[in-house]
Amino acid sequence: MNPYVIPSLILVVLVTVGIGAYGLRFARTTSDFLVASRSVSPSWNAAAISGEYLSAASFLGIAGLVLRYGVDVLWYPVGFAAGYLALLLFVAAPLRRSGAFTLPDFCQVRLRSPLLRRLATVFVMFIGCLYLVPQLQGAGLTFTTVTGGSYAWGALAVGLVVTANVALGGMRAITFVQAFQYWLKLTALAVPVIFLVLQWQADGRPAVTPPAGPVFRTETTVTVQQDALLDGTTPVQRGDELTFPAGTPVPQVSSVDAHLGAGWLLPGREGSLFATYSLILATFLGTMGLPHVLVRFYTNPDGASARRTTLVVLALVGLFYLLPTLYGVLGRIYAPRLLMTGRTDAVVLLLPEAALGGGALGQMLGALVTAGALAAFLSTSSGLLTSVAGVVFTDVLRAGRGGSIRDFRVATVLAAIVPLALSLYVANMDVSRVVGLAFAVAASSFCPLLVLGIWWRGLTDVGAAAGILAGGGASMAAVLVTVLGPPLSGWPAQLVGQPAAWSVPLAFLVMVVGSLLTSKRVPADVGALMLRLHAPESLRL
C-alpha cells in the first residue's frame, strides 16, 4: 500500500477541522453558524459554492465515464457547468432577493401554501438522498482502491463519519472550509496531470486509440470480477487471475460495458440522440433544484452580488472540468485493465502510479489525488446531509423554534440511513449516472417551480403542486425503476433511464395549465412580490 496516503488523508482532515475551528471564532449568530457570514466577497463565496458542488461524481466519475465510453459522456461536465449558467440567467438574483433559505421556504414566500411546502420537502429529501448515494459509492470505491478492503466497509465508514460530524457539529461549513476544499480538489487534479502529460511526452506520445484497441503497456495481472466471456469466446470465472504480457490488446469482457474500438473517439456511439438531449436537459436545468446549492446563495448580500458570485462559480467549475477528461484519456493508455474489471471510476486514483511507476513521485501524486477525492465526498456529502437534515428538522419533525439540538441529531441520522442503505445496493452503477438521475428529478420538479414562480405572475399553488407531482413524480418513478427495478431494453429503457426529455416539458405544461385553470388562486400580493424579486435593492422601496 502507498505509504503517503494515510498521512495525506489525516492532513486533509486536520486542515479542514483547523480552518473550521478558526472560522467558528467569527461566527456570531445561528445563520453565521449554518451558512457563514453574509458579508463574504463574491470570489470567496464562489470558491465555497464550487467546493461544495464538485462531488465524487465530478472528481472520480467523469474520468471513469470518459475512459469507458469516450466523447459522448463529455456532456456530463458540460451540463454540470452549464447548470450554473441557467441558474444565473433565470434564478440567481431574484431568488436571493426573495430571502428564501431553502426550496420549501421559496414555496412559502411565493405562493403562501403550507401544502406545497410539504410537497417540496418530500422532493428535497428524495433528491438529497439520491445525490448522497453516489458520494458514498465514491467513498467505498476509494476505500477499496487504496486499501484493498471491501466496498461496503468503505461506504459505511465514510457514511458514519459524515453523519457523526454533521450531527455533532452542525454544518461547520464555514465558507473558508469549503473554499479550501475547492482549491484542494483543483490542485489534486492539476498538479499530477502536469507530470502525467510530461510522462506521456517522454514515452513518445503513444496513441490514445491504437488500431487494435487499447493495449497493455507492461505485463499486467487482472483478477476477473464476474463470470464472463473474453472477446466473446474464452470463458473465465470470477476470481481467475489472468496475466497479459506487454503489448497484448485488451480483450472485451462480456460482463463489462466498455467501448474498446476506435469508435471511442467519435460522437454518437454511446446512447441515442434522445438520451443525449435528455441528459443535456437534466443537467442544464437540474442544478438550480439541488438542495445544497440554493442554501449557499443566501450568503450573498444582494441580488447583484448573487449574479456575480454565480458567474465566478461558472468560471471556477469550468476550470476544474478541463481536468477529468485528461485523466480518462490517459487512462486508455496507462490503466486499460480497468476496462476489464469495470472499476473505471477508480482511474483518477490509480493513474499516477500506473503511469509514473511505483516510485516516490508516483506514490506522492497518488496520495494527492486520494486526498482530493476525500475532500470531494466529505464536502459534498456534509453539505447535502446538512441541508436534508435541516429540512427534516424544520418540516418533518415540526420542531420549529422550540426544536432542540437533539432533534437535529435525530433528523441527521434519519436523513443518512436511506442513502447509506441504497449505496450498498447500487454498488455497480457508475457514479455519474446516479448523479444524472438526481439532476433529472430536480430539473422536472424544482426548475419549473423556480422559473415560473419568478417570471410568471399567474402561477398558483394548485398549478405548482400539480406540475411537481406530474413531472417530478414521473421522473422519481423512473429513477426508482432504474435503480431498483428489472433491467429494461429498447425504447422503454431509454425513456426510463433518461427521463428528463419528457418529464421536464410535462412538468412545465401541467404547471401552466393547472395555474390557468385555477387563476382565482393567484396570491393577491403578487405585484408586491414581483417588485421585491426584480427591483434592485439600491432603490430601498
Next chain:
Amino acid sequence: MASEEAGPGGSVESVVGTAAGGSSRPRTKIVLGEVAARRAPGDRARVDLAEQTPVGEALVKGLMRAQLALALRLSLVVLTGLGALPLLFAVAPPVGAAKVLGVSLPWLLLGVASFPFLVGVGWAYVRWAEHNERDFTAVIRRPEQ
C-alpha cells in the same frame, strides 16, 4: 431641467445631479428621502412602485420583460452554440471525425471550448442585466419631465 420641478431649494438640484452621475449612492439615498418628505413631484415613480399603482405595475413589468428577454436571448445563443452539436454530429458524421491540430474536433469543442463559451455568455448576461437595472433605477429616480 430639475431645478424648475424641485422648487424648494438649490440643494435638491445638486442632489439630482449626483443621482444622474450615479457614483455616490448613499448620499443620494438620504437626500431623496428628504425630497420624498417634501412631496417633490419627481418622486412620483417611487410612490407608484411602492403603492402598486398601475403605473408602478407597468414599470416592474417593463423591467421583468427586459430581463426575461435578455435571459431567453442568451439561452438561445447557448442552445444553438452547444445544443445543436449532437444533432450536427449525427447529421454530418465527417464533422465528428474531423481533427484540429491532431485532436478530434468533438473532444476540443466539448472538453475545452464549451467552458470559456459558457463563461462568456454568463459575463455578457451580468453586464446587460446590470445595465437594465441601472436604466430602471434611473427612471425611478429621475423627476418626471
